[in-house]
Amino acid sequence: MVFHGVGALLTQPGWLTAWLDEHRDRAELFLDAFSCVIRLGSQTGLEEERVLVQIGCEIETEQDLAKLPADELAACLDYMRWNEKLISDLDLAVDKRLVLSGAARFFLACNRNLDRCRAAMEQGTFSANKYLYFGEVAEAWQAAFRALEGPRGDHARVTYDDNPFVNERTPHLTPGRVEMLEREDAEELLGSRVKERIEAHLKSCENCGRADRRRKAARARQTAELPVAL
Numbered sequence: 001m002v003f004h005g006v007g008a009l010l011t012q013p014g015w016l017t018a019w020l021d022e023h024r025d026r027a028e029l030f031l032d033a034f035s036c037v038i039r040l041g042s043q044t045g046l047e048e049e050r051v052l053v054q055i056g057c058e059i060e061t062e063q064d065l066a067k068l069p070a071d072e073l074a075a076c077l078d079y080m081r082w083n084e085k086l087i088s089d090l091d092l093a094v095d096k097r098l099v100l101s102g103a104a105r106f107f108l109a110c111n112r113n114l115d116r117c118r119a120a121m122e123q124g125t126f127s128a129n130k131y132l133y134f135g136e137v138a139e140a141w142q143a144a145f146r147a148l149e150g151p152r153g154d155h156a157r158v159t160y161d162d163n164p165f166v167n168e169r170t171p172h173l174t175p176g177r178v179e180m181l182e183r184e185d186a187e188e189l190l191g192s193r194v195k196e197r198i199e200a201h202l203k204s205c206e207n208c209g210r211a212d213r214r215r216k217a218a219r220a221r222q223t224a225e226l227p228v229a230l
Helices: 004-011 013-022 024-044 048-054 070-087 093-109 114-120 128-133 137-146 151-161 175-180 186-190 192-204 206-225
Strands: none
Touching (some): 024 070, 070 093, 093 114, 093 137, 128 137, 175 186, 175 192, 175 206
16 A cells, blocks of 8 residues: 555545644645546546555545644655656556556555656666657556666566567567557557657667568568468
């Protein structure tokens, strides 16, 4: 769990009223957090309670609410704003929901150190944030874990380095997402902004462009080899 106390306040009006009566000095922080949850729900298509579950702020009990300090509420708000930033470049609600789920796991893997999260997601020749920019959510979190110090990062790096199909020429974009570009409903599948970014990247990135040309050539050969219907 990440910030379960805040989650309880956001979803239990009775608890919130009692809490605000005792902690008027924290009302502004709480309202900022509440607004953030509303925005996350609007962008992901999720109800507020489901948003809280996705980001790791599950509801528990009223027992510890009186102990909820202002600094934890401020940290929760910072965490929620980080989630907002992560999904800001994506178009599709389904992609945004996947990002939220991964963000909660990664935040806990970083021992709730948001600075460590942000730093890890900027590391590497092709960073986790760059993967997110193209809607490559799974690849983004894999890259983020590879950037971590300690056992979790070591395991991610060993798994990646031991993959015989990964080398310096490996494309950044997965074949499935690139193939979506050729479909009539590409914009619906990828989102308008992500679609444009992928198209531009295929033109500018040597590795991804080479892989795409090979894929198209292989498909053309397969098509040529198909028997002609009489």
